[in-house]
Amino acid sequence: MHDRADLLVCGDHVLPMTDGLPVLADAAVAVRGRDIVAVGPRADLERAHPGADRISGGIVLPGLVNTHGHAAMTVYRGLMDDVPLHEWLVKYVWPAEKRFTSPENVALGTELAVAEMFASGTTTFADMYFFENEVGRVCAEAGMRVLLGQAVLAFETPDAPSADASIETGAALAAKYGGHPLVSVSLALHAVYTVPPEKLRKGAAMAAKWDVPIQIHVSESRREVADCVAAHGVTPPRLLADTGVLRKGTICAHGVHLTEEDRALIRDAGAGVSLNPESNLKLGSGVPDIAALLASGMRLGLGTDGAASNNDLDLWDAVRLAALLPKGRDEDPTAVPAREAVRLATRGGAELLSMGDRIGTLEAGKRADLCVVDTSSPHMTPLFDPYAHLAYGTRGSDVVHTVVDGRVVYRDRRHATIDAAAVAARVRALAPRIAESAGLRGPARR
Ligand SMILES: [Zn+2]
Known part of the structure; x- marks a missing residue:
């Protein structure tokens, strides 16, 4: 038969x-x-x-679809907590990344992330980081579905001297993984505060040419929005619309501080928002208006963000917060019912990543x-x-x-595909050097 x-x-x-x-x-x-x-x-x-x-x-x-994160940042899990986003990035994360973000460590951190995600039911994740070729290799070997996102920033990064060089890397990834059964490619323009408008415009044109989605952090904190308005006279979504970044399939991570006009812009472009409520809470960025985002009719999915700002990759926490936060925020127990939150973590995420034709539901042919x-x-x-x-x-x-x-x-x-204990042991062995470089005490021994 x-x-x-x-x-x-x-x-x-x-x-x-x-x-x-x-x-x-x-x-x-x-x-x-x-x-x-x-x-x-x-x-x-x-x-x-x-x-x-x-x-x-x-x-x-x-399987759950984790629509935003930086998988290899598992190696920085718990490195520094309880400080504001800007200080956290500038004082701790970026210096540590400068020294330790090598192809080997990206592969190692990604393996740990994949092991953690498999063990909590996640079958697809969107990644935004450096050395994405290593992320693709690890995922292909372990059997994880992934949307790679070569990170583009306007300054020197661990894997590129400039934004233009990062965009070149994105081109190579798009060519290499075209048609791969598990590995898809996007271009990850980091944010409006790290990528100037002319590079946003260039990245948008390239992503359109390669026919891949764009990932970008959008309106994560009040400071980001205020700085954007001060520098450009418009909110981040408007700037993204003006530079061509906000287009069909664009994945806007966070969307904590969006106006009604911002939401309409994102929806009308065929773009959507990846909600990362646990990271937003931990970094004190605010609480996204999930009910309003749902009501707008835009594409919506859930994410964990990187392990350094969560501190785990268990997407069930995001499901629970997506169902609970709107009830508390609006004092309305009927806001975002349980089944809607579960839909966001599965079918919603698949649609946000432009994979709704392949995954997100259980039906013949998928x-x-x-x-x-x-x-x-x-x-x-x-x-x-x-x-x-x-x-x-x-x-x-x-x-x-x-x-x-x-x-x-x-x-x-x-x-069945990863030696999780061996991977964890290798990460534990690396941790004291990471702590030392950030001027911190090493992790507790075990
Ligand atoms: Zn992020």
Whole structure:
């Protein structure tokens, strides 16, 4: 039989995240090669595919899509906390990056990030960093889906002397990974305060030429917006619209301080916002108006941001905050229901990254990217509504299996493609030198 599945993923509840957000009880997802071939009643699919490998658990849903971050920054996790964004960047992060951001350390930090993301159900992430070729290599080997983003800044960076050189690197990445099953490419213009308008314009033209999305930090802090208005007379989204950066598929990270006009500009351009509420809280940047962003109808996804400002890559925290913050902010318990928050982390993120044709829902013809959440533990008992558990009770460690592109990369809470313990040991060995260079004490020994 030519359509015989080689993998069956069974769940007490399967959430395909298709229109209407249905809940399928006692169901399964049949996978052949990279693709989903059927979603339906467990008994029917077991009968139709008797020889298939089988994994199962409480809730099966599309893999989480982490729409903003800097994966390799796991090596700077907890380096410096409880200081403002500007001081954090200028005094600690940029000096540490200058010294330690090498191809080897980017590969190492990315491996640690991928291990952490697989173990919490993330199957795709958008990255913005340096030596992105290493990020692509690590992800291809580990079996992670990624949107690379070569970072462009107007000053010397760890991997380039100038913005023009970074854009050249972006061109090489776009050429190298065109058509790759797991690795896609974007151009990451860092922000309006680090990339001048003429380079924004050039980057936008190049991204259009290569037909890749743009990633950029937008209106993350009040200071960023005030400085932009003082320097250019307009808000960051208006400046991005004027320079061509705000176009179809552009991913605006943060969007904490947006006006109604800003939101309309982003929506009308076919762009969207990656919400990173945990990073915003930690850096004291503010609370994004998630209800207003949703109401605008723009593309919206969730992100963790880098591990140095979160401090973990568990996207379930972002799901919970996306459901809770609007309720507190607006004093309205009906704002952003649980299922909407889960949709943002899966289908919303896939659409934000312009991957909605391949991933984000569980239906025949899409790539098999999914995760399975255990619901047998005390904090998940009893279960009336799986969406409520996912939004309000689930943490990364509840994920038992993760599948990317049809490959089981995490099975029964064990990594199949990464030696996570060895990677962690190598990062621990590097940490004292990082601390010393930042003028800090080394991490506690263990
Ligand atoms: Zn960021």
